[in-house]
Amino acid sequence: MSQQNSSESSPAQIFAAQLLASFAKLGVRQFFLAPGARSQALAIAAGQLAAAGLIDLHVHLDERSLGFNALGSALGSGEPSVVITTSGTAVANLHPSVLEASHSGLPLILLTADRPAELRGVGSNQTTNQVGIFGDAVRECIDVPAPTMADVDEAGLHEVSGLAARAVSISLGWTRPDQSSANPGAATADDDLVRPGPVQLNLCFREPLSATEPNAAELKVVAALPERTKVEPRFAVLSASVPTVVVAGAGAGEHAVEFAESYGLPLLAEPSSGARYGSNAILHYRALLAEQSALVGEIGRVVVYGKPTLGRAALTLLRREAVEVYVVRSATMGHFDVSRRALAQVDELVFDDEVPFAWLAKWRELDAAVVSNEAATKLSRPGIVREVWAATGGEDDLVLGASRMIREADAMAPAKAIRIFANRGLAGIDGTIATANGIALHNPEGTTRVLLGDLTLLHDAGSLAGDALGAQATNLQVIVVNDGGGSIFESLEMANQIDAEAFNRLFRTPQQVDIWGLAGAYGWQHELVKNLDELRTALTINGRVIIEIDLR
Ligand SMILES: Cc1ncc(C[n+]2csc(CCOP(=O)(O)OP(=O)(O)O)c2C)c(N)n1
Ligand SMILES: [Mg+2]
Known part of the structure; x- marks a missing residue:
């Protein structure tokens, strides 16, 4: 019997060590753990790998926060995150981040600890049905029976490494999931596209739940990823005589810019598109579309990149x-055809002739003619956007919360090639601080800024705790526009039809949290700014700071 299988160990520990060492061997670096008993073998193995410098381990109390932290890390690095939880409601707390990751094509590998088969369905503590708990939000869910000594012989360990490789490969969209376990609803209507996304390994463990042997960091593991599934690219040729605009939604990226610039097309890019830069960007497109000017009437074709979700005007178009x-198909954001009118879903488009330059020139002229009628010095939402954009450079990251400020930015933010992130898969106001924390892990030099509303901050206040004994974001600024509740709802038609009290109670939900006190409780700096000059200064603060802008 090898040393690994010594009686000092347990099948649970041998299995956990092999699995996590396989992930590390496959190049997965970021591990996110919340404490629990059923998952103890995984925690011990992760701790051993982290102590040896083979992985980075982040420990958070709250699994909802943990999941978004892992998601932010995947956003910031493009690499998969491994998330480890115990059983029961701990697993369910991952659901919001799993949904967001599913809809925005982010690689999360969920290791959810569970009771063995004989303890299921008999009222065992902290035991529920975790198989299929995420429905079609996971690309694949594999229920892995509790390992026995016989399962962790040489052949068994080889299989464990294969399980890790499969999870990584599916999470990255390299391998097509098994359709019997993944609900096809999770995939795009384009069935040949393989999308990255979350994968769940539901891992049953039987007692003894852990041991100090083997040390995961000392295992000699052989693991390799399967070959990447090839997807045949689809092309279309477009007639240059049809006046065309490019709409770039979340996840569009640089391809949208390259396309618009190669053919001289107006680029209507959301701030979350990663495409709002370059000289083709039409900054005030929101206003121009809403006004229904004659030029808008001339549009004969729209090419969509990514997932546009911020305004009604683009959808009306x-x-x-x-x-x-x-x-244009997006492996991350999936099938986007809300009007159900797409003539084709393609990977690449070319024009049959030169597009007349006059078309773009007219758009630029109209765009330049849109003037703001408010004083440039006022502490207003556009003023905040201008300052935040001006302060953010190539070394920084900017995270936009859902709700009003991202729409404000969509209406007027400058064209600037900066890294901007926003959870637009489902556009929740949850998990924003945790997401930013995860992104910031990959940016120790620059500043990660989060621009968000007061309710969005409070929704995720628990994530201010971070990882007390682990790596903390170096420079993280949470810029909160405090307007006493959800002011976005003022734009709903009914806001003027019901009385103010009912509106406040049912929609605006004003809050009276002392944000200074909140910051202090979590050990954050707090800066209250009353004008744009103070904001400009606050945006240079290092460390972890909440910058509160009181617009009440
Ligand atoms: C998890 C979740 N719950 C509810 C909503 C609906 N929702 C959208 S915006 C919003 C209010 C946000 O208020 P705040 O963060 O203060 O932003 P403001 O619009 O005031 O700038 C709510 C509740 C959501 N998007 N996500
Ligand atoms: Mg608000």
Whole structure:
């Protein structure tokens, strides 16, 4: 019997050590753990790998926060995150981040500890049905029976490494999931596209639940990823005579810019698109579309990149009968065709001739003619956007919370090639601080800024705790626009139809949290700014700071 299988160990520990060492061997670096008993073998193995410098381990109390932290790390690095939880509600707390990761194509590998088969369905403590708990939000869910000594012989360990490789490969969108376990609803309507996303390994463990042997960091593991599934690219040729605009939604990226610039097309790019830069960006497109100017009436074709979700005007345009719609497929954001009118879903588009330059020139002229009628010095939402954009450079990251400020930025933010993130898969106001924390892990030099509303901050206040004994974000600024509740709801039509008290109670939900006290409780700096000059200064603060802008 090898030393690994010595009686000092347990099958649970041998299995956990082999599995986590396989992930490390496959290049997975970021591990996120919340404490629990059923998952103890995984925790011990992760601790051993971290102590040996083979992985980075982040420990958080709250699994909802943990999941978003892992998601932020995947966003910031493009690499998979491994998330480890105990059983029961701990698993369910991952659901929001799993949904977001599913809809935005982010690689999360969930290791959820569970009771062995004989303890299921008999009222055991902290035991529920974890298989399928995430429904179609996971690409694949594999229920792994509790390992026995016979399962962790040489052949068994080889299988464990294979399990890790499969999880990584599916999470990255390299391998097509087994359709019997993944609900096809999770995939795009384009069935040949393989999308990255969350994968769940539901791991049953039987007592003894852990041992100090083997040391995961000392295992000689052989593991390799399967070959990447090839997807045949789809092309289309477009007639240059149809006046075309490019709409870039979340996840569009640089391809949208390259396409617009190669053919001289107006680029209507959301701030979360990663494409709001360059000289083709039409900054005030929101206003221009809403005004329905003559130029908007001339649009004959829309090419969509990513997932546009911020405004109704773009959607109205896509629904217009005289407008042809072409959708460029996104492996991350999936199938986007809300008007159900796309003529084709393609990977690459070319024009049959030169696009007349006059088309773009007219858009630029109209864009330049939009003037703001408010004083540039006022502490207003556009003023805040301008300052935040001005302070953010190539070494920084900017995270936009859902709700009003991202729409404000969509209406007027400058064209600037900076890294901007926003959870637009499902556009929740949850998990924003944790997401930013995860992104910041990958940016120790620059500053990670989060621009968000007061309710969005409070929704995720627990994530201010961070990882007390682990790596903390170096420079993280939470810029909170405190307008006493959800002011975005003021733009709903009914806001003027019901009385103010009912509106406040049912929608705005004003809060009276002392944000200075909140910051202090979690050990954050707090800066209250009353004008744009103070904001500009606050945006240079290092460390972890909440910058509160009181607009009440
Ligand atoms: C998890 C979740 N719950 C509820 C919503 C609905 N929702 C959208 S915006 C919003 C209010 C946000 O208020 P705040 O963060 O203060 O931003 P403001 O609009 O005031 O700038 C709510 C509740 C959501 N998007 N996500
Ligand atoms: Mg608010």
